[in-house]
Amino acid sequence: MRVYDIIEKKKLGEVLTDKEIAFVVEGYTDGSIPDYQMSALLMAIYFQGMNDKETALLTECMAKSGEMLDLSAIEGIKVDKHSTGGVGDTTTIVLAPLVAAADVPVAKMSGRGLGHTGGTIDKLESFPGFKVELPIEGFIENVNKHGVAVVGQTGNLAPADKKIYALRDVTATVDNVSLIAASIMSKKIAAGSNAIVLDVKCGSGAFMKTLEDAKKLGDAMVRIGKEVGRNTIAVVTDMNQPLGNAIGNSLEIMEAIDTLKGNGPRDLTELTHTLAANMFVLAGRVATVEEGLSLAAELIESGKAMDKLREWVASQGGDACSVDDYSLLPAAAKQMDVVLEETGYVAAIDTEMIGKAALVLGAGRENKESIIDLGVGLIMHKKIGDKVTKGDVVATLYYSDNSHTEAAIRYIKDAYTFSTESIEKPQLIYTIIR
Structure with missing residues (x-):
């Protein structure tokens, strides 16, 4: 099998086989395929596209290029949430304790911020003492004991994606729906959850600037989920203005806590309740989204979501007093x-x-x-x-x-x-x- 022939095949708009896609991903990851040939193939994909099966195969190969987390030791259906990024996007800080308070396990790996988009891991470090790195055994133990753990992404999660994305970034091949979808979903699949809820941002603060493109991306990722056996839902949301009112790590933590108390901004409250409701459905906790919305509101009103936040912060070494005393935050x-x-x-x-x-x-x-x-x-x-x-x-x-x-x-x-x-x-x- 030659890379030249695979490039030629895709250049002509033909469909790549699973063996050809696996050959390319493995070869580029181990260094046997040089940058210039991978660049040529990426450009051919950019112009000719990939069908659903090709995209799913690319996703699986990138996911399997590194560590595949086994979360089977965690009881229940694990539902992950991923946002395509934006400004003031504090949803994970609200969702993690809210969903865990409903006895739905939250085992999540998140990233740090870069550029104008914030990162969940940076925000969590606003809690004094909060540990964003845990060994996998401790990660699983925390979820089984407390129902929730959120840590930084392991360096060996989908390394093929990391290498391919770096090349796309310098060859003007980033904005292709199949390549974007495979990049996002490969990390989610490698992270081991049973189901995935995607928050696909659209607008001036998002990667996808138009609603049409955001829908295409959401549809592509849902189709990948179906192909690889992961129940997936995409919620397409507005990012033509910041979500909530706070932008900045500690400021967003305070706004997330206010939201868990029932006093958050209307838009952040609406979005987190919608995402939580869909996570409840995928986890089998409720039968309908309407039931999920009612459950989310009940967990906020009863204070159970706030109790879970305190428990979560303490379980990862953070000062739980800072949840109630904002003067302890940066x-x-x-x-x-x-x-x-x-x-x-x-x-x-x-x-x-x-x-x-x-x-x-x-x-x-x-x-x-x-x-x-x-x-x-x-x-x-x-x-x-x-x-x-x-x-x-x-x-x-x-x-x-x-x-x-x-x-x-x-x-x-x-x-x-x-x-x-x-x-x-x-x-x-x-x-x-x-």
């Missing part, structure tokens, strides 16, 4: 209000610019070696559809030094677009693909 030394001169209704927000504002304050990473400040970020006070009068505060910055506040303010001001006519608040959940 905090920025200074704060500043951002005031706009416009009068009108907020018509649009460039979400990526808001993310960049938090990034320059130190809440995110410019590169993998960057050190983040867990206490900095911003709180938004005006979102799409809100009325703004000249002199109103649209956001509050939380920062440690003055060196980047001007840049952050400029990003925020440039992010807002106004209308003289009233604007309807945007739809949050576009569709659910089953």
